[in-house]
Amino acid sequence: MVVSVKEAPANSINLPIQMSINPTIDARQSPVEADETFVVIRADALSIYYGQFCAVREVSLDVLQSKVTAIIGPSGCGKSTFLRAMNRMNDFIPSMHTEGQLRYRDVDICSPDCDAVALRRKVGMVFQKPNPFPKTIYKNVSWGASINGYRGDMEELVVTSLKQAALWDEVKDKLHQNAAALSGGQQQRLCIARAIALQPDVLLMDEPCSALDPIATAKIEDLIGNLKRRYTVIIVTHNMQQAARVSDITAFMYMGSLVEVDATERIFTKPGEQRTQDYITGRFG
Amino acid sequence: MSAVGTRWREKFIVAWLFICGMASIATTIGIIWVLTSEAVVFFGEVSPWEFMTGTRWAPLLEPRSFGVLPLVFGTFLVAGGALVIAVPIGLGAAIFLSEYASSTVRSACKPLLEVLAGIPTVVYGYFALTVVTPYLLRPVAPDTEVYNAASAAIVVGVMIIPTIASLCDDAFRAVPSTLRQAAFALSATRFEVATRVVLPAGLSGVVASVLLAFARAVGETMAVTLAAGAMPRLTANPLVGIQTMTSYIVQVSLGDTPHGTVEYQSIFAVAMLLFIITLTFNVISHLTLRRFREVYE
Numbered sequence: 254m255v256v257s258v259k260e261a262p263a264n265s266i267n268l269p270i271q272m273s274i275n276p277t278i279d280a281r282q283s284p285v286e287a288d289e290t291f292v293v294i295r296a297d298a299l300s301i302y303y304g305q306f307c308a309v310r311e312v313s314l315d316v317l318q319s320k321v322t323a324i325i326g327p328s329g330c331g332k333s334t335f336l337r338a339m340n341r342m343n344d345f346i347p348s349m350h351t352e353g354q355l356r357y358r359d360v361d362i363c364s365p366d367c368d369a370v371a372l373r374r375k376v377g378m379v380f381q382k383p384n385p386f387p388k389t390i391y392k393n394v395s396w397g398a399s400i401n402g403y404r405g406d407m408e409e410l411v412v413t414s415l416k417q418a419a420l421w422d423e424v425k426d427k428l429h430q431n432a433a434a435l436s437g438g439q440q441q442r443l444c445i446a447r448a449i450a451l452q453p454d455v456l457l458m459d460e461p462c463s464a465l466d467p468i469a470t471a472k473i474e475d476l477i478g479n480l481k482r483r484y485t486v487i488i489v490t491h492n493m494q495q496a497a498r499v500s501d502i503t504a505f506m507y508m509g510s511l512v513e514v515d516a517t518e519r520i521f522t523k524p525g526e527q528r529t530q531d532y533i534t535g536r537f538g
Numbered sequence: 539m540s541a542v543g544t545r546w547r548e549k550f551i552v553a554w555l556f557i558c559g560m561a562s563i564a565t566t567i568g569i570i571w572v573l574t575s576e577a578v579v580f581f582g583e584v585s586p587w588e589f590m591t592g593t594r595w596a597p598l599l600e601p602r603s604f605g606v607l608p609l610v611f612g613t614f615l616v617a618g619g620a621l622v623i624a625v626p627i628g629l630g631a632a633i634f635l636s637e638y639a640s641s642t643v644r645s646a647c648k649p650l651l652e653v654l655a656g657i658p659t660v661v662y663g664y665f666a667l668t669v670v671t672p673y674l675l676r677p678v679a680p681d682t683e684v685y686n687a688a689s690a691a692i693v694v695g696v697m698i699i700p701t702i703a704s705l706c707d708d709a710f711r712a713v714p715s716t717l718r719q720a721a722f723a724l725s726a727t728r729f730e731v732a733t734r735v736v737l738p739a740g741l742s743g744v745v746a747s748v749l750l751a752f753a754r755a756v757g758e759t760m761a762v763t764l765a766a767g768a769m770p771r772l773t774a775n776p777l778v779g780i781q782t783m784t785s786y787i788v789q790v791s792l793g794d795t796p797h798g799t800v801e802y803q804s805i806f807a808v809a810m811l812l813f814i815i816t817l818t819f820n821v822i823s824h825l826t827l828r829r830f831r832e833v834y835e
């Protein structure tokens with residue numbers, strides 16, 4: 254399932270708008286646009302329930318390749334649940350069930366036949382709080398690749414991943430020290446390095462900066478900008494400025510429903526919905 | 539009630555609670571005192587060197603000999619054999635409980651496991667004698683003696699499974715769930731999460747539980763007395779009868795050995811050695827556990 258990834262041209266900001274206006278366009282059938290507007294993840298009337306409680310209500314959203322998609326909304330709006338559905342991390346909640354469709358390329362994510370372990374190989378995740386293993390920095394990065402039977406040069410993979418995560422210069426002399434000794438921001442970049450060492454297709458980030466100070470946050474935000482060259486990034490964030498800074502496309506969720514999705518620029522300047530307007534101007538949330 | 543009355547009542551309660559707290563400490567000190575004073579008498583007659591290095595234990599038969607090694611070896615044969623049984627099963631049970639079982643299964647399984655710990659040990663001994671040896675060992679090894687170390691090791695192993703399973707389960711559940719999530723998100727299977735994240739992270743808890751279980755196996759008395767016999771022998775063959783330190787103490791305590799004789803005093807020397815061995819393992823176990831707590835708190 255190798256897909257070529259090209260850099261987005263400067264004017265690509267228009268494409269997602271077209272996509273959201275006309276979601277019936279199937280990029281897979283139009284090779285001319287395929288590189289730029291490839292739908293990596295597509296939710297179609299997706300609802301997620303915890304027992305009787307409906308956390309995500311009929312959300313339809315296309316996530317485009319090599320773009321950063323931000324999902325914003327107040328606490329409890331279902332944005333994290335939606336994100337975690339994309340790599341089946343909600344499976345561990347026993348009462349959870351889904352309705353509607355969620356696809357990753359040609360994989361039906363919600364289907365019982367979908368191999369969640371194989372899916373997570375392609376759809377990686379970075380969590381809210383840095384959670385490095387209590388192992389060395391080197392082993393943290395190599396862990397995922399080694400359990401997945403990586404046959405290449407492990408050392409090279411570790412170095413490349415740490416460089417991509419903009420952490421290499423800070424840790425190159427202490428690769429075999431315990432990761433717990435790193436600062437919170439370094440730990441979070443280590444978690445990013447660990448996730449990209451698996452060479453995933455999509456990187457899900459669940460409020461990756463909420464436990465970090467502003468300087469560490471700025472570093473991670475810079476990093477996200479670089480990551481989108483290689484990966485499709487979906488980031489859930491509380492922080493609207495952050496969404497405005499890092500993302501190409503922003504989706505606004507409220508009470509489990511997707512209110513609006515559009516180019517980030519447009520969401521933050523002239524949103525189509527009054528509720529989006531109210532939220533981004535701080536009238537609630 | 540008057541203020542004075544209340545104050546006296548408080549003082550009385552505090553004093554009473556203090557006595558309760560002291561009771562167990564006093565008991566321990568008393569035991570150490572008795573063991574030491576009697577053992578000193580014993581070592582006046584038998585040199586500690588002979589006691590610790592002698593390979594023949596025959597305190598009741600002429601010519602008498604007080605080399606404790608056969609008893610120590612018999613004890614470790616049974617306790618070591620018990621660990622061979624209990625560690626894989628206990629660890630497996632703990633991994634199942636903490637990583638695989640749903641909360642319903644878990645809440646049903648854990649008390650059941652603890653029932654094992656509540657069975658009187660004499661029942662285990664009887665079980666070894668009447669079931670394990672004739673129906674489990676004899677079909678495989680026909681010349682197994684009636685009393686043998688293997689049957690004792692098997693039942694003691696079963697007996698200490700709850701200790702290992704329960705403590706390891708606690709250790710595994712203390713591993714933060716964020717680590718499990720991190721591993722799952724890296725495309726790990728449940729088994730890889732259990733063996734390559736949870737087990738290493740909880741390893742010191744596992745070590746502590748094994749040491750504690752070993753100390754229990756070393757101190758186990760009734761089951762091994764019934765199952766392993768009373769034949770002090772320096773052997774590694776588990777299919778013959780041996781004697782452990784505890785069963786020697788039982789043998790002398792139940793017999794008509796006169797008070798004040800050297801064979802009577804010998805049980806205090808053996809008991810002291812046993813006490814030192816189990817105490818050492820308990821202390822190491824607690825130190826390991828404490829170190830393990832420091833990692834996550």
